[in-house]
Amino acid sequence: xxxxxxxxxxxxxxxxxxxxxxxxxxxxxxxxxxxxxxxxxxxxxxxxxxxxxxxxxxxxxxxxxxxxxxxxxxxxxxxxxxxxxxxxxxxxxxxxxxxxxxxxxxxxxxxxxxxxxxxxxxxxxxxxxxxxxxxxxxxxxxxxxxxxxxxxxxxxxxxxxxxxxxxxxxxxxxxxxxxxxxxxxxxxxxxxxxxxxxxxxxxxxxxxxxxxxxxx
Amino acid sequence: xxxxxxxxxxxxxxxxxxxxxxxxxxxxxxxxxxxxxxxxxxxxxxxxxxxxxxxxxxxxxxxxxxxxxxxxxxxxxxxxxxxxxxxxxxxxxxxxxxxxxxxxxxxxxxxxxxx
Numbered sequence: 001x002x003x004x005x006x007x008x009x010x011x012x013x014x015x016x017x018x019x020x021x022x023x024x025x026x027x028x029x030x031x032x033x034x035x036x037x038x039x040x041x042x043x044x045x046x047x048x049x050x051x052x053x054x055x056x057x058x059x060x061x062x063x064x065x066x067x068x069x070x071x072x073x074x075x076x077x078x079x080x081x082x083x084x085x086x087x088x089x090x091x092x093x094x095x096x097x098x099x100x101x102x103x104x105x106x107x108x109x110x111x112x113x114x115x116x117x118x119x120x121x122x123x124x125x126x127x128x129x130x131x132x133x134x135x136x137x138x139x140x141x142x143x144x145x146x147x148x149x150x151x152x153x154x155x156x157x158x159x160x161x162x163x164x165x166x167x168x169x170x171x172x173x174x175x176x177x178x179x180x181x182x183x184x185x186x187x188x189x190x191x192x193x194x195x196x197x198x199x200x201x202x203x204x205x206x207x208x209x210x211x212x213x214x215x216x
Numbered sequence: 217x218x219x220x221x222x223x224x225x226x227x228x229x230x231x232x233x234x235x236x237x238x239x240x241x242x243x244x245x246x247x248x249x250x251x252x253x254x255x256x257x258x259x260x261x262x263x264x265x266x267x268x269x270x271x272x273x274x275x276x277x278x279x280x281x282x283x284x285x286x287x288x289x290x291x292x293x294x295x296x297x298x299x300x301x302x303x304x305x306x307x308x309x310x311x312x313x314x315x316x317x318x319x320x321x322x323x324x325x326x327x328x329x330x331x
Contacts, residue, residue, distance in 0.1 A: 001241075001328070001329050002327070002328050002329075003233060003234075003239065003327040003328075003329065004326050005229070005233050005324045005325065005326055005327055006324075006325055006326075007323065008322060008323060009222055009225050009229060009248070009322045009323060009324055010222065010225055010322060011225075011229065012225055012228065012229075013225070094221070122255065123218045123255075125255060126254075126256075148304060151304060152255055152302060155302065180312070184314070185304055
């Protein structure tokens with residue numbers, strides 16, 4: 001006999017993500033999923049955004065890495081509460097890992113939860129974590145063809161933050177090309193150009209994030 | 217992508233479905249629908265299934281995979297195109313004013329059980 005199931009294979013992840021979202025919403029915490037390649041500057045960007053927002057928002061971070069606690073030590077140094085998830089080889093975070101990490105965070109004391117995903121432009125696209133916004137971080141040294149080569153991660157993102165703009169004179173990165181490609185994949189998506197080391201563009205990106213946290 | 221964790225979720229779904237239906241027979245076939253834009257590699261799914269299925273309710277099942285295509289609908293030329301990969305411009309006229317439909321399915325369609 002044949003049982004017709006017609007079930008989503010990742011239904012369990014989607015259900016857990018919905019539970020995470022409900023839990024965060026009930027606590028008044030805005031959740032951000034930060035994706036991008038290893039070395040794109042996700043941690044440095046978060047450090048710069050948190051410094052900019054320190055009088056406006058109380059953040060916490062979940063750091064996803066295959067191994068080690070280098071990133072969470074950086075967050076501790078700037079006084080941001082952090083939970084480290086080591087995936088021990090897995091290429092992405094999933095909603096179940098976030099559900100476990102949420103038990104270790106005092107949600108009452110924060111406004112913003114940033115989840116720094118495992119550095120990966122492929123697998124992280126497939127897993128809803130329960131976030132309200134996903135931002136994709138792309139550095140100028142990675143090249144302006146990434147939206148064409150990894151479209152899924154750009155398509156599902158609400159904003160693209162182009163980092164390391166201080167390196168532009170040393171690359172052939174075409175800002176207009178990547179912005180046009182992103183616009184096609186994510187017509188509503190916002191684009192920011194930032195250099196975290198110089199501080200360029202950080203205020204604009206931080207203002208946008210603060211607006212989103214307030215529900216605008 | 218991450219086919220091992222997808223196949224783990226698949227086997228959980230099969231177990232759950234059999235429990236709900238009260239079925240105890242041997243699973244002979246699983247039909248999956250894996251869209252062309254899902255980012256999931258069918259060969260890797262088969263490989264991961266071979267690794268993970270032994271000792272579970274799904275052990276020994278044949279895996280049949282349908283791969284639904286996606287459609288690119290262009291608002292500039294109005295010519296719909298079937299696509300295998302995510303595109304950012306219309307394959308027919310090159311316009312960026314497009315919408316993509318379908319191709320993202322990742323479904324367990326049916327389970328065949330030997331009586």
